[in-house]
Amino acid sequence: xxxxxxxxxxxxxxxxxxxxxxxxxxxxxxxxxxxxxxxxxxxxxxxxxxxxxxxxxxxxxxxxxxxxxxxxxxxxxxxxxxxxxxxxxxxxxxxxxxxxxxxxxxxxxxxxxxxxxxxxxxxxxxxxxxxxxxxxxxxxxxxxxxxxxxxxxxxxxxxxxxxxxxxxxxxxxxxxxxxxxxxxxxxxxxxxxxxxxxxxxxxxxxxxxxxxxxxxxxxxxxxxxxxxxxxxxxxxxxxxxxxxxxxxxxxxxxxxxxxxxxxxxxxxxxxxxxxxxxxxxxxxxxxxxxxxxxxxxxxxxxxxxxxxxxxxxxxxxxxxxxxxxxxxxxxxxxxxxxxxxxxxxxxxxxxxxxxxxxxxxxxxxxxxxxxxxxxxxxxxxxxxxxxxxxxxxxxxxxxxxxxxxxxxxxxxxxxxxxxxxxxxxxxxxxxxxxxxxxxxxxxxxxxxxxxxxxxxxxxxxxxxxxxxxxxxxxxxxxxxxxxxxxxxxxxxxxxxxxxxxxxxxxxxxxxxxxxxxxxxxxxxxxxxxxxxxxxxxxxxxxxxxxxxxxxxxxxxx
Amino acid sequence: xxxxxxxxxxxxxxxxxxxxxxxxxxxxxxxxxxxxxxxxxxxxxxxxxxxxxxxxxxxxxxxxxxxxxxxxxxxxxxxxxxxxxxxxxxxxxxxxxxxxxxxxxxxxxxxxxxxxxxxxxxxxxxxxxxxxxxxxxxxxxxxxxxxxxxxxxxxxxxxxxxxxxxxxxxxxxxxxxxxxxxxxxxxxxxxxxxxxxxxxxxxxxxxxxxxxxxxxxxxxxxxxxxxxxxxxxxxxxxxxxxxxxxxxxxxxxxxxxxxxxxxxxxxxxxxxxxxxxxxxxxxxxxxxxxxxxxxxxxxxxxxxxxxxxxxxxxxxxxxxxxxxxxxxxxxxxxxxxxxxxxxxxxxxxxxxxxxxxxxxxxxxxxxxxxxxxxxxxxxxxxxxxxxxxxxxxxxxxxxxxxxxxx
Numbered sequence: 001x002x003x004x005x006x007x008x009x010x011x012x013x014x015x016x017x018x019x020x021x022x023x024x025x026x027x028x029x030x031x032x033x034x035x036x037x038x039x040x041x042x043x044x045x046x047x048x049x050x051x052x053x054x055x056x057x058x059x060x061x062x063x064x065x066x067x068x069x070x071x072x073x074x075x076x077x078x079x080x081x082x083x084x085x086x087x088x089x090x091x092x093x094x095x096x097x098x099x100x101x102x103x104x105x106x107x108x109x110x111x112x113x114x115x116x117x118x119x120x121x122x123x124x125x126x127x128x129x130x131x132x133x134x135x136x137x138x139x140x141x142x143x144x145x146x147x148x149x150x151x152x153x154x155x156x157x158x159x160x161x162x163x164x165x166x167x168x169x170x171x172x173x174x175x176x177x178x179x180x181x182x183x184x185x186x187x188x189x190x191x192x193x194x195x196x197x198x199x200x201x202x203x204x205x206x207x208x209x210x211x212x213x214x215x216x217x218x219x220x221x222x223x224x225x226x227x228x229x230x231x232x233x234x235x236x237x238x239x240x241x242x243x244x245x246x247x248x249x250x251x252x253x254x255x256x257x258x259x260x261x262x263x264x265x266x267x268x269x270x271x272x273x274x275x276x277x278x279x280x281x282x283x284x285x286x287x288x289x290x291x292x293x294x295x296x297x298x299x300x301x302x303x304x305x306x307x308x309x310x311x312x313x314x315x316x317x318x319x320x321x322x323x324x325x326x327x328x329x330x331x332x333x334x335x336x337x338x339x340x341x342x343x344x345x346x347x348x349x350x351x352x353x354x355x356x357x358x359x360x361x362x363x364x365x366x367x368x369x370x371x372x373x374x375x376x377x378x379x380x381x382x383x384x385x386x387x388x389x390x391x392x393x394x395x396x397x398x399x400x401x402x403x404x405x406x407x408x409x410x411x412x413x414x415x416x417x418x419x420x421x422x423x424x425x426x427x428x429x430x431x432x433x434x435x436x437x438x439x440x441x442x443x444x445x446x447x448x449x450x451x452x453x454x455x456x457x458x459x460x461x462x463x464x465x466x467x468x469x470x471x472x473x474x475x476x477x478x479x480x481x482x483x484x485x486x487x488x489x490x491x492x493x494x495x496x497x498x499x500x501x502x503x504x505x506x507x508x509x510x511x512x513x514x515x516x517x518x519x520x521x522x523x524x525x526x527x528x529x530x531x532x533x534x535x536x537x538x539x540x541x542x543x544x545x546x547x548x549x550x551x552x553x554x555x556x557x
Numbered sequence: 558x559x560x561x562x563x564x565x566x567x568x569x570x571x572x573x574x575x576x577x578x579x580x581x582x583x584x585x586x587x588x589x590x591x592x593x594x595x596x597x598x599x600x601x602x603x604x605x606x607x608x609x610x611x612x613x614x615x616x617x618x619x620x621x622x623x624x625x626x627x628x629x630x631x632x633x634x635x636x637x638x639x640x641x642x643x644x645x646x647x648x649x650x651x652x653x654x655x656x657x658x659x660x661x662x663x664x665x666x667x668x669x670x671x672x673x674x675x676x677x678x679x680x681x682x683x684x685x686x687x688x689x690x691x692x693x694x695x696x697x698x699x700x701x702x703x704x705x706x707x708x709x710x711x712x713x714x715x716x717x718x719x720x721x722x723x724x725x726x727x728x729x730x731x732x733x734x735x736x737x738x739x740x741x742x743x744x745x746x747x748x749x750x751x752x753x754x755x756x757x758x759x760x761x762x763x764x765x766x767x768x769x770x771x772x773x774x775x776x777x778x779x780x781x782x783x784x785x786x787x788x789x790x791x792x793x794x795x796x797x798x799x800x801x802x803x804x805x806x807x808x809x810x811x812x813x814x815x816x817x818x819x820x821x822x823x824x825x826x827x828x829x830x831x832x833x834x835x836x837x838x839x840x841x842x843x844x845x846x847x848x849x850x851x852x853x854x855x856x857x858x859x860x861x862x863x864x865x866x867x868x869x870x871x872x873x874x875x876x877x878x879x880x881x882x883x884x885x886x887x888x889x890x891x892x893x894x895x896x897x898x899x900x901x902x903x904x905x906x907x908x909x910x911x912x913x914x915x916x917x918x919x920x921x922x923x924x925x926x927x928x929x930x931x932x933x934x935x936x937x938x939x940x941x942x943x944x945x946x947x948x949x950x951x952x953x954x955x956x957x958x959x960x961x962x963x
Contacts, residue, residue: 032582041583044590052600055610062606080582197616209656216685252594255586314936318835319898331897338904339838339894346834 030482031509031533031542036080040088044252045294049286052240056282060373063280064326069245069259069376075549076262076385082544083384085172089253089291090299091263095170096395102403108169114179115230116140119189125196125206125214132217136230137191143233146183147305148218148226150313155219155355155415157305157312158229159408163419164274164304166404171270171392172263174300177232180409184225185215234300236287242299243281245376251297259376266389268378272369273393273430274423275359277320278306279371279378308419309350309357316358318345324373355415361425366433383437383523384547390434391442393427394461401427431463438546439516439524440464446532446539450500452512458521467516467524472498477509477531484511508534509542631664633959636698637868638877640667641957646674656682660692669753672696688739691726700754702878703860705768707911708922709880711951716752717760717772719861721745727782735789741782745809747775749861771859776818782807790830794938794961797836800829808852809862818859819852828963843889843963845871848915850883858883866909866924869956870963873907873946874926876954882911886918889963893932901932901939905962907946924949932961 062068080086087093094100118139126133126145134146149157158180165178194206218226242248245259258264271279283303288295305312311320322345323330333341350358371378381389398420405420440458447453452472458464472491475484487510488501504510513527531543579585602610612618631644644664651657660676676692700716725743732738749772751759766773783806790799803826811818824847831840847864851857866872866887867879887909893901908925912918930944939961946954 028585032580032585034581034583037582037586041586042590043587044594048597050599053610053614055602055606055613057613058602058606058609061609249598249600252590252597255589255593317898325898327897331900334894335896335902339892339902342834342837346837 029479030477031081031479031531035542036082036084037086038080038093040078040086042089042253042291042296043294044296046251046253046288046297047295049239049248049250049288049295049297051238054241054243054281059281060325063375064324064373067374067376069380070257071259071376071380073380073382074260075382075547076265077260078256079262082541083388083546085262085388089296090174090261091172092174094172096392097172100170100396100400102399105166105170105400106403106407108166108177109175110177110179112142112177112179112232114181115144116142120144120146120183120187121194122188122190122206122211123194125194125210132214134188134211134214136188144230145233146181147229147231151217151219153219153310153315153354153357154221155227155408155410156310156315156357158227159355159410159419160306160308160310160357161229161231161304162407162409163404163423164276164307166407167274167396167401167423168270168276168301168304170396170400170404173267173270174298175304176234176300176302179230179232180407181228181230182221182225183228185211229305231302234285234287234298234302236289236298239286239288239297241281241284242286244378248286248297253296259380261377262385262388264377265381265385266392268369268375268381269366269386269389269393269430269434271371271378272321272366273426274307275309275316275321275369275426276304276307277316277371278303278312279375280373308423309359311357314357315354318348318350318358319343320358320372321364321369324370326373351418353412353415353418355410355412356419359419359422361422361429364426364429366426366430382547383434386434387438387440387546390430391457394431394435394457394463396427398424428463431458431461435461436464436521437523439514439526439528441470441514441516441528444514444528444530444541444544446500446510446512446541448538450502450505452498452500452514454496454514456496456516464518464521467518467521469494469517470496470498471515471517471527473513473527474498474500474504475511475513476504476507477511478507479509479533505534510534510539511543629662631662634664635666635670635672635696636701636877637870638668638702639670639698642666642670644672651677656680669699670697686731688729688731689726690729692724694723694725696721696723700752701861702876703760703764703769703881704879705764705881706860706863707880707882707913707917711876711879713763714757714876715760715763716754716757717861718750718752719747720750721747729786735787737786737788739784739786741780741784741807743780745778745780747771747778747859747861749775769860770857771818771861774813774817776809776811776813776859778809778811778818780807780809790828791836792937795932795934795936796828796830796841796961797839798830798832800827802827810852811856816853817856819856820849820858820862821852822847822849822864824864837895839891839893841889841891841893841963843887845887845889846885846915848884864911866911869942869944869958871907872909872924872926872949873905873928873944873956874949874954875924875946875951879951880909880911880924882917883913884915884918885909885911886915891962899933899935901934903930903932903944904928905930905944928953930962 085091115138120136120138122134123137124135133148136144136146149155161178162180165175169175190206195203196206196210197203220226243258244264247254247257285300285302286297289298309316311317330343348363350360401423402420405416410416435458440456441454442457443455445453456466459466470493474487476487477484487504491498509531511531513529515527516524518524529545530541532539533542579588628645628647631646633642635642642664644662646660646662648658648660651659657677657679660678663673665671673695679689698719701719703715703717704711705713723743723745725741727739727741729737729739760769785804787802790796790801805824808821809819827844829842849858849864863881864885865878865881866885867875868877871887889907891903891905893903895901906927908923910918910922910924926946926949928944928946930942932939933941940959942958944956
């Protein structure tokens with residue numbers, strides 16, 4: 001017989017195990033009255049966040065060899081109950097959530113027409129980093145970062161920056177306001193307190209020679225001027241880049257591990273589309289901004305100079321997008337075969353268009369695309385994350401793409417046409433790869449009379465033939481307990497609609513699980529489970545689950 | 558005690574009941590954030606990250622490569638066969654000038670080699686069209702190899718000590734992006750003495766002044782050199798396409814009234830790299846030749862100024878400085894393939910010969926060898942190279958250096 005003390009301890013542990021379960025059941029319904037939320041409430045004041053500086057080399061070493069972040073296969077944690085990403089300091093729903101006009105995308109994040117006319121006052125120089133440049137203040141007192149094209153590829157980096165800025169904005173990210181501008185040496189004046197970092201990393205006063213030296217690195221126009229991108233300083237005070245894993249330990253609003261954020265997982269599809277191989281911490285920037293009387297951290301993607309066919313300082317390398325900087329297997333195979341094994345991407349032909357660098361769509365395979373080195377959020381992306389992203393990509397129309405490419409103002413019309421065609425073709429490949437990987441039913445509605453309608457987005461976008469038929473199982477859903485009770489027999493339809501059995505509609509919530517039967521796409525068989533709530537205006541969608549919490553096959557690296 | 562523990566445990570378990578009783582999703586998220594706000598902490602990087610961040614912020618790696626000012630480590634830079642050399646230097650802008658920099662450095666090697674260099678350099682005068690480079694250099698190479706002139710026997714390996722003071726000034730005019738011309742003049746005061754390598758005899762124990770001209774008396778030389786440089790390589794430090802043709806004509810004047818050691822010299826060095834597969838595979842070839850003549854009928858060329866082949870940049874299956882004479886011809890061929898972005902591998906073939914004149918060079922006499930190598934590189938430069946040379950009659954050799962072969 002156990003002694004009394006161990007018994008008491010056992011009772012304590014039993015209480016410890018049971019209490020949370022009871023508490024959870026008693027306190028949390030499956031759906032709250034405000035579900036699905038459209039905005040993630042970031043309500044804590046974050047003014048105590050301090051600027052951090054992350055090591056670029058460490059970032060490479062850590063991501064290449066140490067595999068940071070939680071790699072367990074689990075659904076994205078920041079989606080709302082209908083599997084969408086609420087607006088937040090990270091993301092604003094645009095493409096795919098509402099129709100985007102050409103003018104809207106042309107404008108993007110812009111609040112001005114670029115630097116104000118008049119002299120540009122250089123307030124600092126940037127001699128380090130991938131791309132050298134200046135920071136200037138225009139006559140309106142606005143600060144701009146000036147970036148150049150490499151001498152070998154005029155218009156390339158600035159063009160890529162312009163196009164990708166607008167398209168990443170359209171996809172929903174927070175990006176800087178970038179404008180093409182012309183820099184003339186005689187239009188520059190150096191502020192008396194302008195500085196530049198010397199080779200020891202110490203700041204010293206910027207001299208005229210520094211400016212001359214920096215200008216030697218940029219591509220000149222025929223008249224001696226420079227085509228540049230003027231990037232407006234972001235709103236708020238910079239506090240450093242964000243990471244693609246973990247959370248920022250001093251930010252009270254940062255409760256979702258970044259590797260499990262839907263928009264960062266889905267960015268794998270966005271980056272693959274636009275060949276943003278440099279999608280890593282160094283090309284992000286957090287700023288502290290004022291919102292609703294409190295300071296919060298706002299997250300931006302910056303520096304799109306290494307996207308599309310541009311490698312910022314040179315035409316993009318053919319490896320970019322096809323292989324990590326370091327991968328053991330192809331390295332060993334190449335080494336041991338004396339180079340007779342030639343990686344397939346090495347043989348890819350690119351048209352010789354200097355202003356575009358190296359970009360193409362024929363060899364491109366979205367599923368095989370890779371950034372410079374592993375990205376934990378990309379690696380965690382599940383088919384439902386990529387489906388979500390692919391929907392957004394496919395929602396960017398041909399007209400919008402052509403408008404974005406026009407903003408690059410390539411002097412060669414053939415370059416404009418080619419790039420737009422390539423982006424469109426790559427977009428379609430993204431759709432083909434990831435709209436078809438899960439059951440692609442979307443836009444569920446339930447009428448007051450119980451008529452369910454939906455769309456097959458893969459078929460609608462002509463990425464796949466329609467399913468042969470659809471199957472539905474209705475259920476009454478108990479929001480308090482989270483349990484579903486089947487209502488009516490399993491239904492089959494060859495159209496995109498079903499009629500709910502009357503007893504399914506008796507309660508406040510109704511659930512229907514819809515499978516797609518397709519001989520060409522067996523991955524469509526797992527049902528999309530949707531739930532509706534009865535309100536004054538009829539039934540409204542309150543829940544959607546496209547994949548079960550634990551898919552049969554994970555997406556770990 | 559136990560009661561208090563049980564009470565605390567139960568309270569802890571019930572806490573979620575109290576704090577998760579929100580009415581809305583927004584309240585739930587707000588509560589999670591409020592909870593987190595109570596647990597905030599500053600970011601503390603690991604020691605490794607701290608260290609790497611220091612390297613980046615202080616731009617240590619950039620300063621190692623090139624720069625305008627600051628202390629830097631000096632790695633290598635001696636003659637082949639000097640052993641591993643390490644030292645330090647400092648570069649700074651010449652006070653009162655914008656374009657001139659001073660570079661003072663010193664180094665010593667594992668074989669006791671030493672060098673001190675003082676340079677004043679203006680790399681980009683006249684909008685980059687003119688480069689000036691001059692200075693004073695002292696070195697003490699304690700155990701250079703000498704095997705004799707011409708078809709020497711490897712059993713005659715000796716060592717000598719080569720100490721010298723050099724003062725020079727060079728100017729290069731860049732006519733355009735790929736073509737430049739230049740002129741160098743200077744003064745050389747060499748001093749040859751017994752070698753310090755205890756594994757072999759010193760030079761004077763085996764060779765006479767007849768067999769090693771300049772062994773007894775070392776001339777004070779005033780020299781000039783004119784060069785034409787056609788350089789169309791894509792990256793001089795890690796060439797993947799393009800090439801270079803460097804032609805040099807020089808003369809040295811012995812300051813002794815006899816002018817015994819006055820000479821004239823011609824060098825040609827041709828390199829071309831043929832890329833395939835997006836420059837991931839390259840075939841590199843090189844032809845190099847040099848000839849030196851005494852300026853007077855009875856003159857001689859000091860052995861330590863004679864053209865030489867052998868070693869890590871010429872014949873990699875032979876020792877450094879293995880062959881010397883008035884003339885040499887050298888051929889190198891390399892097939893290089895990129896294993897990954899930071900490493901190229903190579904198969905190479907080297908062949909060369911020395912003779913009194915070009916007529917003495919014959920294919921039958923060519924010293925040849927082959928081998929393979931590893932080249933650790935960035936896009937712009939090879940920063941470390943390992944080459945293993947085989948195939949010659951004198952065994953195999955392994956070279957570890959910090960520069961490209963060509």
